[in-house]
Amino acid sequence: MRTSIALFTRDLRINDNPMLYAAAVGADRVVPLFVLDPGLPAPPNRAAFLHRCLADLDAALQDLGGALIIRRGDPVTAVSRLIAENDVSDVHVSADVSGYAQRRQERLEEIPGVAVHVHDTVTTAAAPGEITPTGGGDHFAVFTPYLRRWQAAARRTPLPPPPRITTPEADSAEPRDVAQGDGLRAPELADGGERAGRALLAEWAANAVTGYAEGRDDLAGDRTSRLSPHLHFGTLSPVEVLHRAGGGSQGAWEFGRQLAWRDFHHQMLAARPATARQDYRPRGDDWRDAPEELAAWREGRTGYPIVDAGMRQLLREGWMHNRARMITASFLTKTLYVDWREGARHFQWHLVDADVANNQLNWQWVAGTGADTRPNRVLNPLRQAMRYDPAGDYVRRYVPELRGIPGAAVHEPWRLPSCERRALDYPDPVADLAEGRQRFLSARNG
Ligand SMILES: Cc1cc2nc3c(=O)[nH]c(=O)nc-3n(C[C@H](O)[C@H](O)[C@H](O)COP(=O)(O)OP(=O)(O)OC[C@H]3O[C@@H](n4cnc5c(N)ncnc54)[C@H](O)[C@@H]3O)c2cc1C
Missing domain, CATH: 1.10.579.10 (DNA Cyclobutane Dipyrimidine Photolyase, subunit A, domain 3)
Incomplete structure (x- = not known):
């Protein structure tokens, strides 16, 4: 019996998730795993949103016959333990760009005896490194030429949820036990989870995206999509968001351009992870201590x-x-x-x-x-x-x-x-x- 691990990271959804889909169709049993690393900071707003995402993901996986397994600790150690407990042959994970994510991926690939599959176009619409300057270089540093190539690039078709998932018995923590923030959350925080994200997207695509070009800078009108937390946690897929927004109106075009900005920054960080702290283009600023x-x-x-x-x-x-x-x-x-x-x-x-x-x-x-x-x-x-x-x-x-x-x-x-x-x-x-x-x-x- 073939068993795979689907390691969720910033892709907390069952719809259009190539990582989960490949894990499910390629094995008899799947361990859908989320690992909360206590070494990372736990800002209260993201912790509260994450809690809803995990609870919702677990419910969605249960509807497919499986369950979400949640663990705390170093993700690679947690994966290694589950490999030993369940005789796992394959590990699936989505590609991601931060220095932390890149190191995690490298360490996963060093685990002996399993095949590690890294899936692109799960957290971004275009894979970092897929679009590179014709004159050479591993990434674009200027947006407009990147945008032209990004718009011309082929896109995959969004995937349905996997038909069925069978999860072996495994210990799991509760979402509320792992996703606890350090402090008070914002009083008017949006709702997390794939269901909330899909409802927002359906409303946006049906009623609002066409007016986006005129409305996006209207501060009081609040006429942007507010999809960003769902794109961050991956409760929505950027490929599906683009697909659903369509391409017929000026609004949809402008909205697509914003998603291109998102991919643009991801490809910059993938190529230069140190820019999380260091100037991308140092200009000798002598900042004030104020x-x-x-x-x-x-x-x-x-x-x-x-x-x-x-x-x-x-x-x-x-x-x-x-x-x-x-x-x-x-x-x-x-x-x-x-x-x-x-x-x-x-x-x-x-x-x-x-x-x-x-x-x-x-x-x-x-x-x-x-x-x-x-x-x-x-x-x-x-x-x-x-x-x-x-x-x-x-x-x-x-x-x-x-x-x-x-x-x-x-x-x-x-x-x-x-x-x-x-x-x-x-x-x-x-x-x-x-x-x-x-x-x-x-x-x-x-
Ligand atoms: C100083 C500063 C910090 C920012 N920090 C973040 C951040 O931590 N996370 C984040 O997602 N966005 C960030 N943005 C970009 C942008 O402000 C938000 O993505 C946007 O306000 C989210 O609202 P929305 O979903 O309604 O956007 P919409 O206008 O509806 O745009 C749709 C989507 O396009 C993407 N997008 C839009 N503008 C940008 C942009 N300038 N750069 C990259 N992607 C974009 C987002 O994923 C957004 O959800 C930052 C912008 C600035 C100027």
């Missing part, structure tokens, strides 16, 4: 309402609109001139969709050390606010102290008559934009 301004930024109390609204959305929902991510990241790195790694660390902790490729490399893009072809670009928070939140509704939604200020005036509370200004429990700006980078809160106080 603990007061950094704390104000983290709490959403910089005195710039559009920045504070974004940072408060993050704390309330464990998620932030892309335009707000760009504004807040630019404010930290280009206005306060604080190292992008500080911002990336805060986002990594709170974002439910945080992944190394998209978080670190988007931070680097904004900070000017990444793939941006205009590294000196600075987003002025006031101009961004007037353009992308013209009626001020986004700010009023997330900054309750400013709810009483109507229209666009909410973006400039410093212009209010001083008696009204004093009545607000809202800070003065931490930096004076008109004065450039020189005037900061810390300088005023010290």
